[in-house]
Amino acid sequence: MEKVISTNKLTKKFGNFIAVDSIEFEVEKGEIFGFLGANGAGKTTAMRMLCGLSRPTSGSGMVAGFDIASQQEDIKKNIGYMSQKFALYDDLKVWENLRLFGGIYGMKKKEIEDKTAQILQELGFEKERNTLAKLLPLGWKQKLAFSVSIFHEPKIVFLDEPTGGVDPVTRRRFWELIYRAVQRGITVFVTTHYMDEAEYCNRVSIMVDGKIEVLDTPKNLKAAFNAANMDDVFQQLARKATRINN
Amino acid sequence: MKQFLSFVKKEFYHILRDRRTILILLVMPAIQIILFGFAISTEVKNTPIAVFDPSKDDATRQITERIAANDYFTLVSELHSLDDIEKAFHTGAVKLIIVFSEKFLNNFMHTGEATVQIIADATDPNQASTFVNYVSNIINAWEMENAALVTQSQNNVQFGIVPEIKMLHNPQMKGAYNFVPGVMGLVLLLICAMMTSVSIVREKELGTMEILLVSPVKPLYIIMAKITPYFVLSIINLTTILLLSIFVIGLPVAGNLFILILLSLIFILVGLSLGLFISTLVKTQVAAMLISVVVMMMPTMLLSGMIFPIESMPDILQWISAVPPNRWYIEGVAKLMIQGVEAKYVIKEFIILSFMAIVLLTVSLKKFNIRINR
Numbered sequence: 001m002e003k004v005i006s007t008n009k010l011t012k013k014f015g016n017f018i019a020v021d022s023i024e025f026e027v028e029k030g031e032i033f034g035f036l037g038a039n040g041a042g043k044t045t046a047m048r049m050l051c052g053l054s055r056p057t058s059g060s061g062m063v064a065g066f067d068i069a070s071q072q073e074d075i076k077k078n079i080g081y082m083s084q085k086f087a088l089y090d091d092l093k094v095w096e097n098l099r100l101f102g103g104i105y106g107m108k109k110k111e112i113e114d115k116t117a118q119i120l121q122e123l124g125f126e127k128e129r130n131t132l133a134k135l136l137p138l139g140w141k142q143k144l145a146f147s148v149s150i151f152h153e154p155k156i157v158f159l160d161e162p163t164g165g166v167d168p169v170t171r172r173r174f175w176e177l178i179y180r181a182v183q184r185g186i187t188v189f190v191t192t193h194y195m196d197e198a199e200y201c202n203r204v205s206i207m208v209d210g211k212i213e214v215l216d217t218p219k220n221l222k223a224a225f226n227a228a229n230m231d232d233v234f235q236q237l238a239r240k241a242t243r244i245n246n
Numbered sequence: 247m248k249q250f251l252s253f254v255k256k257e258f259y260h261i262l263r264d265r266r267t268i269l270i271l272l273v274m275p276a277i278q279i280i281l282f283g284f285a286i287s288t289e290v291k292n293t294p295i296a297v298f299d300p301s302k303d304d305a306t307r308q309i310t311e312r313i314a315a316n317d318y319f320t321l322v323s324e325l326h327s328l329d330d331i332e333k334a335f336h337t338g339a340v341k342l343i344i345v346f347s348e349k350f351l352n353n354f355m356h357t358g359e360a361t362v363q364i365i366a367d368a369t370d371p372n373q374a375s376t377f378v379n380y381v382s383n384i385i386n387a388w389e390m391e392n393a394a395l396v397t398q399s400q401n402n403v404q405f406g407i408v409p410e411i412k413m414l415h416n417p418q419m420k421g422a423y424n425f426v427p428g429v430m431g432l433v434l435l436l437i438c439a440m441m442t443s444v445s446i447v448r449e450k451e452l453g454t455m456e457i458l459l460v461s462p463v464k465p466l467y468i469i470m471a472k473i474t475p476y477f478v479l480s481i482i483n484l485t486t487i488l489l490l491s492i493f494v495i496g497l498p499v500a501g502n503l504f505i506l507i508l509l510s511l512i513f514i515l516v517g518l519s520l521g522l523f524i525s526t527l528v529k530t531q532v533a534a535m536l537i538s539v540v541v542m543m544m545p546t547m548l549l550s551g552m553i554f555p556i557e558s559m560p561d562i563l564q565w566i567s568a569v570p571p572n573r574w575y576i577e578g579v580a581k582l583m584i585q586g587v588e589a590k591y592v593i594k595e596f597i598i599l600s601f602m603a604i605v606l607l608t609v610s611l612k613k614f615n616i617r618i619n620r
Contacts (some may be wrong), residue, residue, distance in 0.1 A: 051460050073462060081460040085453030091263045092256065103252025104461045132263075158460075 002029040002154055004187045005050065009059035010068075012045050016037065021210035022059055022170050026154075032178065032188045037207030040239045043191050044074050044160070046207070051158055051190070052076050064155045077105070080149035080186075081156035084164035088145050090134035094125065097133055097148060105152035119147045139170035142239040143177060150181050157181065159190040195231035206234060208241050229239075249463050253471030255366040257328035260445065261475050270443070272468035275433040275483045279490045291318055293377060295342045296334050298325040302584065305351035305360075309388050309584040318380055334513065335367055342366045342377045351395075404447040426491045427579035431550060431572040432543075433487065434480050434510070438517025439524065442476050447523035447534040465614060473518045480514045491583075500586025506579065512599045519606035520571070526613040551577065574598045 005027035012020040020042045027033045037043045048054040050063050052072030061068040064078035085213060088097045095116055102112035120126050123143055133141060150157050159178075163171045171194065177189055178200075190201065198204050198218060205215040213239065214221060218230055223235045261268055295313070299306045314321035322340060325331060334340050345363040347353065354360035364381050368374040446469075458468055484507070491497045499506060520542070525598040528534050547553060549563065550572035556564055567573050578595035581587045 053456070053459055076462040078459060079460070081457060083453055083456060085456075089256065089260075089454065091260055096256075098260065100252055100256050101461075103255075104249055104463050105457075106249060106462070 003062075004029050004065075005033075005061070005063050005189065006014060007050075007059065010046070010049060010061050011058045012042075012049060012054065013057045013230065018210050020049070020056075023207070023210075023212045024210055027189060028188060029155075029187055030182055030185055031203065032182060032190065032201045034201030035189060035191045035207070036125060036198060036204060036234060038241055039193075041207040041241065042050055042210040043207055047158060047160060047189075047191065051079060051081060057118055061164060061222035063191055078155045080152065080154040081160070082145050082149035082157070082162055083160035085160075088133040088141055091132060092118070092138070093130050093132055094127050094144065097144070098151060100108065101148050101151050107152060107242055119151070123147065139166045139173070142166065142170075142174055146174065146177055146181075150186055153184075156187040159188065161191055161193060162193065163192065168196070171197065191215035195229065198230040198234070204230070206237050206238055213237050213240075240246065250467050250471060253463070254474050257429045257471055257475045257531060261479070263399040267441075270448055271437055272482065272486075273478055275429065276490060277489050278429045279426065279487055280494065284495075291319060292320050293342060293451050294322040294340045295319045295344065296323045296325050296340045297321065298313045298331060298343065298345045301346050301350035303349075303351035305354060305388075305392070306346045309346075309362075309385060310344070310532060312384050312388065313381060315379070316384065318377075335365075340367075341373075342381065343383065354392075355395050359383070379508055384565070386589065398464065401603065402559070424580075426487070426495065426497055426552075427583060428550070430484070430487050430510070430579055431576045432547065434514055434545065434575075435517045435520075435555065435572055436482050436538075436543065437483060437515055438476055439542065440535065441479075442473060442518055442521025443524035443528075443534040443538060444531050445476075445527060446472055446522065447531050450525075451530055466611070469522060469611070469614065473522070476518060476521075477514060484510050484514075499583050501582035505589045505592065506524070506582045509575065509582065509596060509599070512603060513571065514597065515603045516571045516575075516599055516606065519603055519610060523606050523610040526610050542570075546572045549573065571602050573601060 002213075003026050005025075007024055007026075009022040009024060010020060011018065011022045023046060035043055035047065045054065049056050049068055050061060052063075052068060052075040057070055063075050063179075066072075066074040066078070068075060081234050087102070088094075092100065096121065098116045099112055102115065107115070120129055125144065128136065128140075133144070136144065145238070146157075146159070146162065168173075175197065182188055190197075192198060203215065203217050203220065204221060205212045207213065214224075214233075216224070222228070222230065222234050225236055227233045227236065261271075297310050297313075299310065300366075310321070313319055319342070323334065324611075325343070326332060331343055331345070334343060343365045345365065346456075347361040347363075350360045350362070362385060364378055366374040366377050449458070461464065488499070489507075492499065521538075522543075524534055524537050528537060545566075549556075549559075549567040550570050551567070555569050556573070559567065574595045578592045581592055583593075
């Protein structure tokens with residue numbers, strides 16, 4: 001299988017504080033990779049390095065075939081990113097949000113128009129084309145934000161707690177979109193606090209105090225920890241954390 | 247380039263969709279200019295005055311007529327007793343009362359001396375002294391013209407030095423002349439520094455900055471795109487202010503308009519860099535606003551010579567006043583607009599402002615990059 005992400009002793013220090021402690025893992029093409037960990041475990045820092053936002057202190061990593069320390073510009077062209085914090089630009093209309101991100105990724109005008117029509121149709125949002133993003137319900141916004149993050153057909157999409165604050169039904173619908181993207185060959189790298197979502201992932205890693213403590217399929221993890229669900233697995237591991245959660 | 251344009255478009259949407267802000271940004275400068283130009287005028291016009299004239303001779307009548315005929319004063323009442331004086335002031339009906347002595351003309355003709363008392367409401371001391379000056383001038387003028395009336399036999403013709411005062415550059419002493427450069431400096435700095443810093447920090451606060459940084463757009467493009475709309479707005483405002491001051495207030499640009507615009511462009515650049523700099527220091531929009539207004543705007547207003555003349559400040563404040571960029575801009579604009587000096591007399595202002603722009607821009611771009619690559 002083709003590896004789209006691989007790291008080798010990837011480390012990030014802030015002064016004496018080791019935020020990410022030589023983590024090593026690989027993600028295969030078309031996989032849904034769950035990147036879990038309590039607050040302050042180092043998930044965000046690790047993800048920032050993979051996205052080319054932050055330089056590793058030591059160690060190395062490859063994302064979409066490019067080196068994270070030296071080829072950040074190439075990485076940025078090949079990834080998508082969505083976070084809970086950012087849904088969309090509230091004061092832009094739905095289609096303007098899509099056009100903006102198409103423009104940012106250098107897509108052609110025609111391409112942007114076709115893709116916009118296609119996405120609105122897929123989501124059933126045709127009527128909302130000219131609606132300001134702030135008027136959409138949160139669940140809709142998140143769906144649209146996800147569509148925006150894969151608008152330019154990236155190889156990998158990084159989702160940083162994408163479903164914060166919505167009900168289980170809406171989350172379920174959101175994950176249907178993720179599966180659809182995976183079918184198109186997009187690799188999904190996702191962090192989440194919801195353990196039911198961890199069950200949807202092909203493989204899951206759990207970070208504790210800057211290190212990756214376990215990495216396996218949800219099924220194997222549950223068996224190894226003799227747990228009924230992923231939440232139980234997570235609780236057992238998180239209890240070992242010595243760092244103060246912020 | 248295409249990326250850049252989609253960004254600029256987005257920034258314009260942000261501004262244009264925020265109706266209230268755009269209204270404030272475009273209307274505020276006009277209102278300020280008009281307010282400072284007309285309402286908050288330090289000139290005296292149509293001030294209500296009263297006269298107590300027990301003498302009622304030709305001299306007092308002439309003087310009273312002259313004062314009443316003057317644009318600055320309106321004679322509202324003639325008082326009939328000394329007791330009325332206090333009453334008139336208390337009711338607030340008059341700002342100034344002229345009290346002639348008895349037998350005014352008679353005294354003047356025979357002794358060369360006659361007393362007239364000018365009583366002013368000094369609640370606003372500046373205004374009061376302006377009133378008093380006007381009235382004294384009118385009385386002095388009358389005295390000069392009528393010196394011949396004094397009986398020669400008295401033989402006490404006084405030779406006095408009468409200074410002839412000429413108000414250069416602003417002969418009518420219009421308050422607006424002073425304020426136009428001040429308002430220009432304030433408005434441009436407000437739009438450039440405050441709005442730019444708030445709009446950059448807003449993206450940080452909302453988390454959209456992350457998204458932009460993860461995209462292949464160069465950080466420099468993001469910043470340039472943020473700055474562009476405010477640059478355009480500043481130029482619109484500059485035009486409004488200049489047009490208003492020329493056609494409404496009647497303050498012509500005495501010097502070279504081209505040089506004035508060039509100086510303004512450099513000042514706008516300073517403002518934008520300052521906004522960028524502030525945005526690298528803070529994390530929230532509120533903080534950006536506070537820094538812009540409290541830390542920057544207040545000292546700028548107080549120390550730039552807009553309200554208090556720099557020359558009359560204590561030395562230490564004079565030194566500090568060199569820091570706000572407004573001071574140099576206002577000084578330059580005053581020289582160019584009001585005095586109409588040649589370009590070579592504003593070289594100092596040009597150099598200082600350019601220097602500030604370069605330093606601020608370099609420092610903030612560096613800080614911005616460090617923040618990204620931490």
